[in-house]
Every structure is written in C-alpha cells, then in structure tokens.
Amino acid sequence: MKVLILLGLVFLLMLAHGRIIPRCEFARILKQNDVDGDSGISLANWVCLAKWESDFNTRATNYNPGDRSTDYGVFQINSRYWCNDGKTPGAVNACGIPCNALLTKNITTAIKCAKRVVRDPNGILAWVAWRNHCQGRDVSSYISDCRL
Numbered sequence: 001m002k003v004l005i006l007l008g009l010v011f012l013l014m015l016a017h018g019r020i021i022p023r024c025e026f027a028r029i030l031k032q033n034d035v036d037g038d039s040g041i042s043l044a045n046w047v048c049l050a051k052w053e054s055d056f057n058t059r060a061t062n063y064n065p066g067d068r069s070t071d072y073g074v075f076q077i078n079s080r081y082w083c084n085d086g087k088t089p090g091a092v093n094a095c096g097i098p099c100n101a102l103l104t105k106n107i108t109t110a111i112k113c114a115k116r117v118v119r120d121p122n123g124i125l126a127w128v129a130w131r132n133h134c135q136g137r138d139v140s141s142y143i144s145d146c147r148l
Contacts, residue, residue, distance in 0.1 A: 024146035052129035073102030
C-alpha cells in the first residue's frame with residue numbers, strides 16, 4: 001500500500017511540472033507540423049530554441065517583473081504580445097489565444113503561435129535564449145541523432 005501511495009505522489013509531482021517532451025520526439029512533432037524551414041528557420045534552430053527556453057517543458061512559466069508579463073509553455077511565449085492571461089497590463093494577444101492554451105501537453109497551439117511570432121519583424125530574435133545559445137552556432141546536434 002505504501003508503494004502505491006508513493007507512486008501516486010510521484011505521478012502527481014510529474015503532472016504539476018507538465019510534460020517534458022523528449023528532444024527527438026519534440027523534433028518529430030515540429031516536423032509533422034511543418035515547422036522545418038518556416039520563415040527560414042531550420043528545425044534544429046526550433047529545437048535549440050525550445051531547449052533553452054523551457055527545456056522542452058510544456059508547463060514552463062516565467063514571470064517578468066519589469067513589465068509584469070509572463071512567458072508560457074515550451075516556447076515561452078510572452079503574454080504582453082502574443083496571448084491573453086487576463087493579468088498582463090496592455091496585452092496585445094496577437095495570436096488570439098488564452099495563455100493557458102500554451103501549457104497543454106498537446107503543443108499544436110504553441111507551435112501555431114510560435115510560427116506567428118517568427119513572422120513578426122523581429123522574427124526568431126524575439127527569443128533571448130535563442131540569441132544567447134543558438135544564433136550563429138552549429139545547432140545540427142539538436143536533431144542529428146533523431147532519425148527524422
């Protein structure tokens with residue numbers, strides 16, 4: 001009985017942190033959603049971006065006290081510009097979605113919104129983690145062993 005209770009607690013802790021998608025599975029999901037080459041961005045760059053923004057965690061959030069916005073989901077999409085969380089002052093909601101839609105295990109909505117972000121004039125440069133960890137680097141290792 002104690003083992004079942006312990007397993008139940010471990011399972012609840014895993015749910016609280018959301019789904020962490022294995023890297024190659026994440027790459028396959030992106031490829032199935034026609035992300036490779038979208039707006040000139042390679043699949044490897046998309047995977048690098050998600051690695052450094054959320055470590056592939058679909059439930060990741062990050063509060064930004066400076067502008068009182070929050071970044072949501074696997075791509076850390078910001079509530080000031082791209083989604084509505086009902087609490088960010090002056091939010092634009094350019095993707096036309098509630099921010100909690102970016103926190104689900106099904107990342108289709110997050111992918112659609114991320115594709116919208118890269119069509120913006122700033123493009124992929126909107127993500128600081130991409131600029132700091134992926135830009136100008138050989139990112140091929142993020143997908144090289146994934147058998148895509």
